[in-house]
Amino acid sequence: MKTVLLFAAVAGLILGTGFLQSWNSALLILNMGLISAVMALGVNLQWGLAGLFNVGIMGFVTLGGLAVVLISMPPVSAAWQAGGGGILLGLVLGAATIVAAVLFWARTSGKLRGWGTAGVLLVGMIIYRMVLDPSVEAVEAVDPALAGYLGGLGLPVLLAWPVGGLLAAGAAYVIGKTALGLRSDYLAIATLGIAEIVIAILKNEDWLARGVKNVIGLPRPVPYEVDLQNDPAFVERAAGFGLDGTTASTIYVKVEYGLLFAAVLIVLLVLSQLALKSPWGRMMRAIRDNETAARAMGKDVTARHLQVFVLGSAICGIAGAMMTTLDGQLTPGSYQPLRYTFLIWVMVIVGGSGNNLGAVLGGFLIWFLWVQVEPIGHMLMSLITAGMTDGSWLKAHLLDSVQHMRLLTMGIILLLVLRLYPRGLLPER
């Protein structure tokens, strides 16, 4: 009952935006809300179900975005000819170096071990750089204003969503293998670090996804507004609803995105609910609540943690791919941990950790507030500063500061919910 009421309230908020502001902004909030809900679902799987503290969500989201570029953009054949093979060979050599170093470490012992491993790494690194660097230079020299990267595979963009999940899952596997099983704080710092590294790689490796020059004009799974406006049949139908072609086309595109996202969310939600209620879900909660007891019952805690960590991160990757598809561009410079990691945490905590519906609710509610705090804050500040003389220093400063209000608001919301509803708006049953 409470669930229905709260969801109705959030729906009311979004509908209210539609009536008061515009349907376009309401749909925009709804679409990003759907994506946020998917991310929150992934984090809830890790935190709510297994108690894993992942603060590297941003990294997995970004990897999802990278998948969109790698899958959907057409390949740049000139770049492939210039250095594609060299880059692939270089990457293989780099991976081989790490494998060789690990093998060397495992097979040897005694004094030679440390120096030998270091030597293997050093020699491998030099060969790797010697192969990779010229190819990278060649690729980045190919039409740098428009391309300068290898491009993607030119496949349908929807395929990028599962691939984004796979990329994120692969990264999560590597991190989980090293950091899980250590203390929980260490996992937190390790994930925080890996997220920064993913961003650094995307910003710097221009051959991969153009770095800070951004990849724009990603293919879309839905029609373009311009095409719709030029389609007489569509304009006619829009006129039937009493809408002009431009508004109708923007709304139509957003609704179609919304349906796609909603389909993903519903599938993932159903799967999560089934998982939660299955023996597997009960086992996960048992491990979360008492690790030692679960271990004594013969459960492989570390392996289960790795499993759920990979699954949750994959969901974040899917959400990241969806978001980049919606944006139509990949801009590594715009990823910030406060927005893409800690805000998702606020969603999960506020919604109710351990409750999938709660996470979804938190996703919608917090995203709505994140967007609307600014206009509301602006109104408040205008009211407060109404008595001040125009052009006064303080008034300008106060009005200017409104754009930073959302961070403060999110912090206060998180602290209030933690204090008053420590288990979230929709507690775990």
Next chain:
Amino acid sequence: MDLLNGFVALANFVLIPAIAYGSQLALGALGVTLIYGILRFSNFAHGDTMAVGTMVTVLATWGLQAMGVSFGPLPTALLAIPIGILGATALVLLTDKYVYKFYRAQKAKPVILVIVSMGVMFIYNGLTRIIIGPDDYRFADGERFVISARTFRDMTGLEEGLALRTTQVITVVTAIAVVAALFWFLNKTRTGKSMRAFSDNEDLALLSGINPERVVLVTWLIVASLATVAGVLYGLDKSFKAFTYFQLLLPIFAAAIVGGLGNPLGAIAGGFVIAFSEVGITYAWKKVLTYVLPPALEPDGLVQILSTEYKFAVSFVILVIVLLFRPTGLFRGKSL
């Protein structure tokens, strides 16, 4: 002669910057490690505590400058640090009273406190951006160099110059003074000893009549001061920007963990390990190698292992290596 030139280049581009950066990280990591040792949680708001303290200092510096006060060849900000410490202390004590105390009384799990500190981080970050704004501010004034590269060249007749910036000297001197004072306090005074006892064994400390609220209060006082000093030194050396301070969280945590969480000596060692690896791995070694190696072996490329953008990757890799081979850190962690 070439060897000497090589060494000067090394000192100029690697040793001196890394020592200054390491001191800043060490002071930051000391704050993290103290909170971990006594309040028993990883404080995600530490970077933003540094930002708040520095912000108050910057504002006070501007005030002093407007009044025409200056500190001669030294930056005015040094005079303003006490005000910054006051500001940061007031804020963390208020936070403790209205936020953390509730969870302490409940004996909440550490991870809950970590999430609470995430909320605090949002609030501090928002406050900083609302009050001073998100831009880059330089507030260092006074004499820029103790020795400039040209003076050094003229003095020694070497090809390479060695620039020693005032801020670097101040950083190291201040860091040594602060660390010495801290260790004196922890080892010699009654309050310091009670803090160490509390960190070692809370129950035993309570049993022997140590007032936990007093220990917590003193801890916050020290942490706010350390954070402000670290933040101001970093800001003097580079510049003040809210977002950069938030990002410092990663190297600072890496330093604290590498040294062993909860161990102050470890925090200092960790700070320098992280700083030297960051600077060393992202520095283009061509210049130094050209001097040191015989001409036949002179390198063609820059001999830069990773570009400077990857400095976070370095702290991370060091962290992972230490965690894999010595999970408690270089110095055994978890006690003061």
